[in-house]
Amino acid sequence: MANILSQDEVDSLLEGITEGKVPTEAAAPDSGEEVKVYDFSMPAGPVHLRLPALRIINERFVGFLRTSLPIASRAVIDVNLSSTESVKFSEFCLSIPLPSNLNIFKMEPLRGFALLVIEGPLVFSFVESVFGGKGMSRAKLEGRGFTAIETKIVEKIVKFVLNDLQQAWADVQEVKTAFIRSEMDPQFAAIVNPAELVIVNKFMIDLESGSGSMTLCIPYSSIEPIKSRFQTSFRAQGLETDQAWRKYIQKEIVKMTVELSCIMGRAKVNGRELLQMKVDDVIPLDQKIGDAIVINVEGLPKFKGYPGSCKNKKAVKISEILRQE
Incomplete structure (x- = not known):
């Protein structure tokens, strides 16, 4: 109980602190940084x-x-x-x-x-x-x-x-x-x-x-x-x-339009023969009568078939589907 200060001693101590006679710990320096309110409802980061x-x-x-x-x-x-x-x-x-x-x-x-x-x-x-x-x-x-x-x-x-x-x-x-x-x-x-x-x-x-x-x-x-x-x-x-x-x-x-073309046959001629060609000349082709012809789709061989007619128009009947290697 001897360590308990009396009222007079407490008053004297407070007076000394106020007048600076009693040393105290220095206050923490002001950092000057502004305190911002954090909104926990807003997600952080990317x-x-x-x-x-x-x-x-x-x-x-x-x-x-x-x-x-x-x-x-x-x-x-x-x-x-x-x-x-x-x-x-x-x-x-x-x-x-x-x-x-x-x-x-x-x-x-x-x-x-x-x-x-x-x-x-x-x-x-x-x-x-x-x-x-x-x-x-x-x-x-x-x-x-x-x-x-x-x-x-x-x-x-x-x-x-x-x-x-x-x-x-x-x-x-x-x-x-x-x-x-x-x-x-x-x-x-x-x-x-x-x-x-x-x-x-x-x-x-x-x-x-x-x-x-x-x-x-x-x-x-x-x-x-x-x-x-x-x-x-x-x-x-x-x-x-x-x-x-x-x-x-x-x-x-499926909406796209593609071009189909039929190759009736091919022939090779030299320059002299080409220059001498005239109306009514006949050019023999490498295809025989009755042979199937190649049907191209956009320039690529896709089918084989036989030429003929349908509803007063020239036509070709598909006989084989060519498989690409």
Whole structure:
């Protein structure tokens, strides 16, 4: 009990501390760093690293684009995935070059909206290709918008792209894409709050004499309810056999028109004989009467058959299918 201070001693000690007569430990120095509030509802780090199925979707998307874009733009086109990353929407908007075509669309039943950005140089290359140009426009892009005709052509391209996107997602999540509107100013294309995370998929599109990028921006909040489907392996989702892609190719192939030609026979003549040829001359061929003739498909031998007639027209009857070695 002898170590207990009396009230007078406590008062004297406090007075000494206040006047600086009694030494005390120095206060921790102020670091000057601002304390930031951490939002635990926002995922941290690159989201795409935890979504392996997204890479497969993008690969399928590229495959569909390589088929549809040449049809839509009437040009030889190659498409490649450039990058996939997760950033805040505000950072993404700052990275958009101007002018660009910003297309807002829905992916039902996913909540919210998504954004498809086509850079200005690519827009003008598409327009030139549609009108028969070489995609090498030297027009100045800065400070100008898109004309009504250019906007209409891009909308046609966008519809092809959204249809391809819908098919690319089919085995992970059935979605129905719906075009909403297009903008030029990122301020009018705010699909989420600036601080929200978005998944940015950038694709490089190469035309015959130019290239440009097309970017697909999907809010993380849109796929969060179904993110477990993206975190499983490709095999687990049953995507190993791409039935949708196969059916699409088969559907397009059967629409194609091919040329069939029949070789009645061949003959060799020298230059003198060729110069002396005249009307009513007969040229003996190497085929005998009754021999089967070769039927070519786009220049390649595919069938053998016999010539004849059908409904007052010359015809050939297939007798054998040639197998390619």
